[in-house]
Amino acid sequence: MSSAVILEAENLQRIYKMGSVEVGALRGVDLEVHHGEFVVILGVSGSGKSTLLHLLGGLDRPTEGRVLIEGEDLSELSDNQLADVRLRKVGFVFRFFNLMPQLTARGNVELPLFLADVPAQEAKTRSTELLDLVGLSERRDHRPMELSGGEQQRVAIARALANQPKIVLADEPTGNLDTATGADIIQLLREVNEEQRQTVIVVCHDQRLTSVADRVIEMRDGQFVSKRLGKGGKM
Amino acid sequence: MKARRILGLAWTNMKRRKFRTSLTALGIIIGIMATVSISALGTGFREEVSTRLLQGFEPDIISVLPASDLLTSWGFDYLTLYEAEDIAEMEGVEVAMPIQVRGTVLYHVDDDSNHVETRLIGANFTKLQQIYGHRLNFAEGGMPDPVENNSAILGFLSEPFFHAGDEVKANILFRNATGGLEFVNHTFTLSGILEEVGYSGAVPIDRSLFIPLETCSEIHNYEWIDAIIVKVEDPSLAGDVAQAIRDYYFDNVLVLVPSQVIETLDGIFNIINLFLVAIASIALLVAGVSILNIMLVSVMERTREIGIMKALGARSRTVLFQFLAEAAILGFLGGLIGIGLGYCLAYVLGQLAPRLVSALGLEGIFGTEFYLSPVLSIETFLFALAFAVVISILFALYPARKAAKLDPVRALRYE
Numbered sequence: 001m002s003s004a005v006i007l008e009a010e011n012l013q014r015i016y017k018m019g020s021v022e023v024g025a026l027r028g029v030d031l032e033v034h035h036g037e038f039v040v041i042l043g044v045s046g047s048g049k050s051t052l053l054h055l056l057g058g059l060d061r062p063t064e065g066r067v068l069i070e071g072e073d074l075s076e077l078s079d080n081q082l083a084d085v086r087l088r089k090v091g092f093v094f095r096f097f098n099l100m101p102q103l104t105a106r107g108n109v110e111l112p113l114f115l116a117d118v119p120a121q122e123a124k125t126r127s128t129e130l131l132d133l134v135g136l137s138e139r140r141d142h143r144p145m146e147l148s149g150g151e152q153q154r155v156a157i158a159r160a161l162a163n164q165p166k167i168v169l170a171d172e173p174t175g176n177l178d179t180a181t182g183a184d185i186i187q188l189l190r191e192v193n194e195e196q197r198q199t200v201i202v203v204c205h206d207q208r209l210t211s212v213a214d215r216v217i218e219m220r221d222g223q224f225v226s227k228r229l230g231k232g233g234k235m
Numbered sequence: 236m237k238a239r240r241i242l243g244l245a246w247t248n249m250k251r252r253k254f255r256t257s258l259t260a261l262g263i264i265i266g267i268m269a270t271v272s273i274s275a276l277g278t279g280f281r282e283e284v285s286t287r288l289l290q291g292f293e294p295d296i297i298s299v300l301p302a303s304d305l306l307t308s309w310g311f312d313y314l315t316l317y318e319a320e321d322i323a324e325m326e327g328v329e330v331a332m333p334i335q336v337r338g339t340v341l342y343h344v345d346d347d348s349n350h351v352e353t354r355l356i357g358a359n360f361t362k363l364q365q366i367y368g369h370r371l372n373f374a375e376g377g378m379p380d381p382v383e384n385n386s387a388i389l390g391f392l393s394e395p396f397f398h399a400g401d402e403v404k405a406n407i408l409f410r411n412a413t414g415g416l417e418f419v420n421h422t423f424t425l426s427g428i429l430e431e432v433g434y435s436g437a438v439p440i441d442r443s444l445f446i447p448l449e450t451c452s453e454i455h456n457y458e459w460i461d462a463i464i465v466k467v468e469d470p471s472l473a474g475d476v477a478q479a480i481r482d483y484y485f486d487n488v489l490v491l492v493p494s495q496v497i498e499t500l501d502g503i504f505n506i507i508n509l510f511l512v513a514i515a516s517i518a519l520l521v522a523g524v525s526i527l528n529i530m531l532v533s534v535m536e537r538t539r540e541i542g543i544m545k546a547l548g549a550r551s552r553t554v555l556f557q558f559l560a561e562a563a564i565l566g567f568l569g570g571l572i573g574i575g576l577g578y579c580l581a582y583v584l585g586q587l588a589p590r591l592v593s594a595l596g597l598e599g600i601f602g603t604e605f606y607l608s609p610v611l612s613i614e615t616f617l618f619a620l621a622f623a624v625v626i627s628i629l630f631a632l633y634p635a636r637k638a639a640k641l642d643p644v645r646a647l648r649y650e
Binding site: 054057059060079080083084085086087088092094098099100101102103107111112114115116117159163 | 236237240247248250251539540542543544545546547548549550551552553643644647
């Protein structure tokens with residue numbers, strides 16, 4: 001089964017300048033992700049995997065190389081256009097959930113919808129659907145403070161899916177959860193991937209994720225060191 | 236993102252930090268309160284004084300005084316009866332009344348136990364009635380008929396020492412031919428006591444003893460005139476007649492026209508008011524700086540949230556507007572509350588005005604019932620509100636720009 005390439009990265013490099021010292025966080029990475037794929041990038045902390053994720057999602061700009069989403073070169077976009085890419089084409093899930101503390105679960109899911117100027121009624125319907133999807137129908141009106149870590153991460157996943165992005169990018173989504181809850185989140189991501197044919201890229205050092213991935217890439221010192229099919233591989 | 240949504244988000248943020256929001260708003264509230272109360276009281280004061288002056292100043296009565304300049308007193312030292320006759324002949328002039336004014340102490344002829352300090356005004360009674368007739372009502376007695384050398388009428392006194400028909404002794408201070416100060420006693424018969432007139436412009440009627448001008452001249456052997464009170468045929472002629480009189484004297488006298496005096500006073504009040512409001516708005520500036528300060532802290536604290544907003548796809552402008560919206564709401568609500576409190580404060584101060592007047596010993600000018608009502612025009616209201624919002628937004632610009640410019644990756648890492 002071959003499907004369209006949705007995301008491409010060519011010779012991606014990201015060098016941080018810390019005073020006079022240059023640190024290469026990412027040193028030449030090439031990647032192709034197909035529509036509907038579940039890709040896991042494994043690496044220890046400091047291997048450059050978060051930097052890679054930020055570049056893929058248009059949250060940061062590479063020092064060298066380029067990222068294409070559906071053939072669109074992100075390096076050619078203005079800051080505002082890049083913000084629109086983040087709004088409509090990608091959805092981020094973070095290790096520390098990063099929910100807005102003053103907003104309810106529903107408010108958090110609706111935030112990207114309102115940023116995209118979706119009418120209130122439609123936003124309400126959509127947030128209800130998404131919170132049902134992640135299994136939080138009963139907790140819609142709770143604020144992050146009143147939710148468990150796993151529940152918060154479910155809200156974050158619902159929020160990432162709000163504007164029906166092409167790709168969901170998850171940065172250590174299980175890193176701040178206990179084993180059982182982490183497993184639930186992995187399961188949820190897998191469901192989203194299979195049932196919605198949602199492309200998912202996860203960076204982490206959680207070996208368990210390799211079991212659900214279509215493809216596993218290992219990273220060290222800002223470079224890919226091995227690529228293999230995951231156990232759940234369907235390619 | 237739509238403006239309504241941004242405002243909603245800003246409002247949610249502000250509710251989360253109620254205490255801090257209220258503290259920030261307090262600055263705006265105090266600033267606006269100070270400005271509005273001063274402005275409202277100032278306007279109230281101006282209207283009150285203008286009304287009183289308008290009541291007292293007859294628009295068709297001009298006063299001619301020696302000295303051309305109110306501040307330096309340069310010009311002639313006195314006027315003459317001949318000049319009064321010339322003025323009476325001028326076009327548009329109905330009556331010209333020359334007067335002499337002296338200080339005096341009044342006693343009963345055979346009883347020194349009560350005395351009153353008053354003014355002695357030498358004037359022609361017929362002309363006095365022609366000019367002020369409609370305001371002269373007798374509480375007791377009436378005009379002397381016929382007018383004798385020792386005839387007199389007495390203006391309203393708060394002390395009921397004297398009555399119509401009484402013989403009074405006036406102890407009059409004057410300057411003699413060699414320039415020395417001297418007292419002379421003269422006895423008058425009071426034909427009538429006037430009712431209270433209130434403010435009456437150049438000729439104070441209350442607390443004055445009116446005697447015939449000729450008697451006044453004879454008593455201290457002095458023929459010069461202290462002022463000429465001119466009534467014009469129509470108020471619209473006042474300006475022209477005043478100019479004719481100035482020309483007649485080659486600008487060596489002071490001619491007071493009520494409408495011009497009120498205009499001048501109005502101008503002075505406006506300047507004072509503006510000055511006071513300017514001082515009060517320094518408080519608003521301080522409020523602005525506190526907004527600046529608190530917003531900067533807020534941006535630091537919310538760095539991560541700003542990072543999240545940007546990761547979700549918020550443009551820099553959206554983040555900027557969100558912070559500005561918070562400032563605008565703060566300014567709007569603080570402004571509203573400040574205006575309300577400012578008006579209340581002005582009302583309370585206005586009620587205290589009579590005490591202030593008596594503490595300063597100004598009852599003679601303002602009376603004992605000088606309550607000030609604050610006046611808050613719709614323009615002042617809107618201006619104060621707009622000012623509060625603009626100041627808030629202005630001082631929030633820098634922090635908001637700072638927030639908008641944050642690098643999302645760094646902002647997300649911020650602990």
